[in-house]
Amino acid sequence: MKSTTNRRDFFRKAAVLTGAFSCNSLYQQLFAEDLAAKSDLYKNVSAEKMAENEDFWALIQQAYPASSSPVLNLNNGGVSPSPKLVLDAVDRYNQMSNQAPSYYMWRILDQGREPLREKLALLAGCDPEEIAVNRNATEALNTVIYGIDLEKGDEVIGCKQDYPNMMQAWTQRAQREGIVYKQISFDFPIEDEDTIVEHYRNAITSRTRILHLTHVINWVGQIMPVKKICQMAHEKGVEVIVDGAHSFGLLDFNIPDLDADYFGTSLHKYLSAPIGTGMLWINKKNISKVWPLLCHGDPKSADIRKFETLGTRSFPIEQGIGEALNFHNGLGAGRKEERVRYLKNYWAEKAMSIPSVKIHTSLKTAYSCAIAGVSIEGMTPQALGQQLLSKYKIHTTSISYGNINCVRVSPHVYTRLSDLDRLVLALSRLAEENGNQSLNSKGA
Structure with missing residues (x-):
């Protein structure tokens, strides 16, 4: 009986010591020191300026396994992936729960x-x-x-x-x-x-x-x-x-x-x-x-x-x-908002210059942040979304709903500028291909 009690006490203490808001949280163990050191380098830089600081955001990108996914996820507005420390925490709590579920979950x-x-x-x-x-x-x-x-x-x-x-x-x-x-x-x-x-x-x-x-x-x-x-x-x-x-x-x-x-x-x-x-x-x-x-x-x-x-x-x-x-609090809410808005504007402003490409979202700060809709004249949203995925491994969301017909693109803090360059290149090539097909069809 004594050994059973000791085991329970051990797991109870382990849960406290490794809880998310303890000094031994996974965030503190795996990320806090690096983020604090990086933040200290730019402590006097505004959130707006930090949005363009690729040195800082490279650290954030490394925290997300999704940043190295072979499929480029630009549907973060649907479900966003978690940083690795969050995935590890869930796994740790799940392992603990399955030792004796009703005990470790409820107590x-x-x-x-x-x-x-x-x-x-x-x-x-x-x-x-x-x-x-x-x-x-x-x-x-x-x-x-x-x-x-x-x-x-x-x-x-x-x-x-x-x-x-x-x-x-x-x-x-x-x-x-x-x-x-x-x-x-x-x-x-x-x-x-x-x-x-x-x-x-x-x-x-x-x-x-x-x-x-x-x-x-x-x-x-x-x-x-x-x-x-x-x-x-x-x-x-x-x-x-x-x-x-x-x-x-x-x-x-x-x-x-x-x-x-x-x-x-x-x-x-x-x-x-x-x-x-x-x-x-x-x-x-x-x-x-x-x-x-x-x-x-x-x-x-x-x-x-x-x-x-x-x-x-x-x-x-x-x-x-x-x-x-x-993770969010360490990053800073203001920095996060400005970075994601910067990423949205980065690709959308480039895409606007492509013939036959239309942006369906205001790029002004007061009216949008992460999400923007895009379409190519002569292509259905479903065709555009399917070709982005099949040809370029870019995952988006195709929308044909009421008076809205576009592909929704939503980056996140782990998204690289090179990822968005890949999107813009894909849109340019698809617009050109679609234009050529239209000309050939008319010529025929």
């Missing part, structure tokens, strides 16, 4: 959720009691979409360029309960915030209760003026739900500063947390009135933890978020 790793909540809150600039940890933006936002009490005839306003899972959730509520789901539409890019605000303002009626707003439009990367829209909606007594799947962990902001009522995000995009991680933020005054998506003993509780009654979930993946936070 050891589960104790790490409160420190994780606090660190997420620090990044979000909010009270930890407003943060719930879950699996993705769909789960976070569906919790709110299905959890808010609405009556038959109450209106919800969204836009046709919102994310499909959220539109489907509102449509389902409308079908089941008789609420009215209205959608406005935009022709992006738009470089006038007031125009966007007025579109929402004009859609609001006396029956409007909820405005569903996407912070960064996933299709083409348009940044929406969230704060202005929230302030306008609140003046009319309308609450706002914000889909921050493509903004949190990339744009440098505090969630409460958006003036929203609810905010959901994925952490496996630009935060580079393990795949299958997300976060829900609810203004503390609203928690008690939102029903949890999954059952809870006290569904009207004002405790944010009522939204975490998921049953068995991957504790190793959840705890891996901590190492992703360490």
Whole structure:
């Protein structure tokens, strides 16, 4: 019996000593010293200038196994890969869990959720009691979409360029309960915030209760003026739900500063947390009135933890978020945002000069960061995306949705300039080939 107790004590101490926020974290062991030394060389350099410093970013690229992948991943807006230290952390926690799953998951790793909540809150600039940890933006936002009490005839306003899972959730509520789901539409890019605000303002009626707003439009990367829209909606007594799947962990902001009522995000995009991680933020005054998506003993509780009654979930993946936070914080939110925006502009500005190539995204700082859409005249998005992959091993996302027809390109901090040169060369050659084919077809 004594040896069993000692073994348990050993693993308990091991979990504490190697936790993401301990002095022995993998980030501290594997990366912190090198990043601190490199950062010290450029401590007086602005984030904007650092965006172009290839010496600094070479260190960051080395931290990601994806930087050496034979397939160039330019769909980080879908799911971003993690740095190696995050992958190692998940593996370590998984190995520990499988020694005795119900013991190490529930009694050891589960104790790490409160420190994780606090660190997420620090990044979000909010009270930890407003943060719930879950699996993705769909789960976070569906919790709110299905959890808010609405009556038959109450209106919800969204836009046709919102994310499909959220539109489907509102449509389902409308079908089941008789609420009215209205959608406005935009022709992006738009470089006038007031125009966007007025579109929402004009859609609001006396029956409007909820405005569903996407912070960064996933299709083409348009940044929406969230704060202005929230302030306008609140003046009319309308609450706002914000889909921050493509903004949190990339744009440098505090969630409460958006003036929203609810905010959901994925952490496996630009935060580079393990795949299958997300976060829900609810203004503390609203928690008690939102029903949890999954059952809870006290569904009207004002405790944010009522939204975490998921049953068995991957504790190793959840705890891996901590190492992703360490990496992000060491890098610096401002540096990260400016670097990714620089990478987007680097390739998009070059591509704009190619005959028959069109960029579907504003390149101005206020209106985009990571994502840009691109098309070649005479090619469908599907044909362009397929040829980028088959001929050049470049993975993107082809979009034909409503009034949006383009290929979405989204680099990340591990993306090299040479990778983007490869993309531009591919676009140039494909545009030329497509032009020649068109001429031959006309000549025939």
